[in-house]
Each structure stands twice: as C-alpha cells, then as structure tokens.
C-alpha cells in the first residue's frame with residue numbers, strides 16, 4: 364500500500380472546491396482559537412504551566428501511575444495494565460464478554476482507534492457504537508476519523524444526508540444540519556438505552572485522587588456511562604497528571620485551543636463506579652515507554668489532543684486527514700507516527716512546511732516543528748526515503764553549498780517565471796505568491812461561513 368503523504372494528498376487535492384472549503388473551515392476554527400486565547404491575559408503563563416506540569420509528570424510517570432492506581436483502587440475502580448493494543452483489546456473483551464455484554468456505547472477515544480478495538484470486538488460478536496456525532500458519521504461510512512476533534516470535518520452535509528438515508532433510513536435529500544443531528548439523536552438514543560456497557564477514553568487521570576476526567580461537547584460520555592452498570596475507560600499512560608489542582612490549567616487551555624470555546628460543554632469526573640456498578644480503567648503503554656525514553660521526543664507525549672496544530676497547519680488544511688498514513692493526522696500525528704514506525708510513516712515528517720505555527724499554537728508548548736526536523740534527520744540517516752526525494756535533496760544540498768550555482772539557479776527561475784504567460788504584468792513569482800496569501804478570517808458566524816464555503820452560495824443560507 365502506498366503510504367507516501369504526497370501521493371495520498373493528491374487524491375484529496377484533486378477535488379479543488381473541497382480542498383478550498385476544508386482549508387477555510389479549519390482556518391476559521393484556528394481564528395476562533397486565537398479569539399479565545401486573546402480573552403485570557405495570562406494565556407502564555409498558562410501554556411508555560413501546562414508544559415511544565417506535563418514535563419514533570421512524564422519525568423516521574425511510573426510513580427504517578429502507581430499513585431493513581433492506589434487511589435483509584437481505594438475508590439473502588441478496577442485497574443488493568445496493558446503492554447500493547449492487543450492486550451488492551453483482550454482485557455476489554457474479557458470484561459465485556461464475562462458480563463454478557465453485546466452492545467457498547469462508546470464515546471470518543473483515539474486510543475481505542477489506535478488499538479483497533481472496534482473491529483476486535485465486532486469480530487467477537489459485540490456491537491460497539493460510537494456515540495460522538497462526528498465519530499458515528501465516520502463509523503457509518505466505514506471510515507476512520509479525519510481529525511482528532513472533528514472526525515467528519517471532510518464530509519459535506521449533503522453527503523451526510525445521503526449516508527443517513529442509506530444507513531438510518533431517513534428521508535432522501537436531507538441536508539439541514541439540525542434535522543440531520545436530530546435524526547442522529549433519535550438513532551443514538553435507542554443505542555444508549557440498549558447498551559449494557561459504556562466505554563470512554565480518559566482526558567486526564569488524577570494521581571492524587573485516583574479519579575479520571577472525560578471531556579466532551581455532546582454529553583455522550585455521561586449518557587453512555589450513567590445508564591448501564593458497567594463503564595470501561597481506556598487511558599494511555601501519558602494521561603496522568605499529579606494533582607486535581609493542576610486540572611484547571613489544562614481545562615482553560617483545552618477548549619479554547621480546540622474550538623475557541625471558553626470551556627467544553629461537559630467535563631465529567633469519575634471517582635468510582637455508579638451505585639451497584641463497575642468502573643474499569645485500562646492503562647495502556649503501546650510504545651509510549653520507548654518515546655518517554657527518547658529525550659528529544661518525549662514532550663510529544665504531553666499532547667492533550669486539542670487539534671490546534673492540525674487546524675493551523677497549512678499542509679493538513681490543504682491535504683486532509685486521510686493523506687496521513689498514521690491514524691492521528693497533522694503535525695502531532697506525523698511526530699507520533701514516525702516515532703512509532705519510521706518505516707511505515709517515513710514521509711510524514713516531510714508533510715510540513717516547518718513554518719512553526721503548530722508549535723506556536725500548541726497549548727502545552729510541544730516543539731513540534733523541531734521534533735519533525737529531528738525525525739527527518741533520523742529518517743534520512745537511515746535511508747528510508749524513496750530515491751527521487753533523496754536525489755532531490757542531494758541536489759538541493761549541493762546547490763546551497765555553492766553560492767554561484769544558487770545565484771544562477773535564481774536567475775534561471777526568474778527568467779522562467781517572467782516567460783510564463785501573463786506573469787510579466789504582475790512580476791516574477793507574484794501569481795504564485797498571491798495564491799498562497801490567506802484571506803482575512805470571515806467576520807460572520809461559523810455556520811454562515813461554513814455554508815458559504817461549502818455551497819459557494821456567497822451569503823447566508825435561506
């Protein structure tokens with residue numbers, strides 16, 4: 364299978380209007396993030412504090428995880444440890460199957476995507492329903508998420524109407540987001556009521572209280588875990604933070620960085636099972652210990668999955684989530700994918716302009732573009748790049764080391780640009796440069812901007 368980012372991106376960019384509204388929609392979310400950040404005068408201090416707390420937590424991960432386990436058990440939570448995705452899936456399946464579960468309501472969790480939990484359970488006769496709206500859309504479409512916060516951002520509302528018609532039996536031709544959302548609500552309500560277990564991810568695990576915190580905008584985690592007696596939560600080892608008192612730092616950053624909201628709609632704390640029920644937490648390593656051991660890249664584990672680096676990345680915005688060979692796209696996915704399997708994801712660190720915008724917006728100050736640069740060095744050093752790229756880079760390196768050749772190349776490029784039809788009127792390179800200029804963020808509501816970009820309607824929808 365071709366995993367080269369540029370080739371996969373070509374499939375997305377072949378649809379120019381879709382590429383354009385994807386780019387604009389994400390830039391709009393990015394501009395909302397800027398607006399949200401601007402309302403907090405101590406924003407930079409919060410970022411410093413969040414980064415420092417995460418670095419501290421990663422430096423004493425084993426102690427904090429043991430402290431969390433002790434306190435969680437004291438709260439009546441059953442704690443399991445999984446070395447990898449396979450062990451995680453086996454544990455979750457054992458817990459569910461031994462209690463006769465056949466239907467699970469799952470809220471959003473990138474870790475379960477990473478472990479391949481859905482197909483694992485489905486192959487063993489357990490239906491698993493993603494209850495986050497975007498996740499449910501991509502699940503019905505048989506696709507993975509294309510964004511870590513907005514999983515169906517690549518889909519137009521007309522396509523969702525078609526999908527719901529086909530899978531949920533709604534009327535053909537629906538495209539009103541309110542009607543589509545209501546159809547999803549009715550469909551999901553039945554699933555919530557029928558589920559015998561709820562499955563969630565974990566945004567933060569609090570070492571000093573032994574509790575877990577799950578953040579959603581739709582309340583689906585709360586619904587999925589308060590109706591059935593069994594709750595299974597999957598958490599990566601890096602989710603632990605030392606104290607409940609640290610949580611506020613992250614919560615103030617998370618929603619603003621993700622969508623510009625001052626706060627997520629639901630921040631749910633679980634400090635034990637519901638009365639008469641069970642709460643299981645499965646703590647998963649799956650390669651994270653190796654990343655912790657690599658000082659230059661350790662900080663990538665500080666990620667709180669806000670998606671801001673995706674929204675700002677000029678490459679992600681224009682190439683879409685499916686051009687990335689790793690399940691997490693964008694700058695953070697390129698780092699994590701290449702760390703996990705540099706052979707399979709060799710092209711990902713090159714899917715970046717290295718503009719540094721990802722590092723600038725990251726709420727926990729991960730130095731993403733330098734980590735990408737470091738990974739490029741490793742990948743090139745191991746000879747993992749295809750020969751045309753290697754040859755091109757060798758040529759560039761040779762030219763850059765010889766100023767006379769560089770100047771000659773510049774003169775040649777200017778001559779080519781001047782000779783291009785129409786280019787003389789606006790100067791060399793200007794046409795190309797103007798195309799790359801981003802317009803001002805629209806001064807209208809998100810929905811109106813979205814409709815305008817998607818439909819090309821030029822204004823408010825009727």
Ligand code: SF4
Nearest residue numbers: 666667669670672725
């Ligand atoms: S790397 Fe930073 S900006 Fe990107 S998703 Fe993670 S926390 Fe957000």
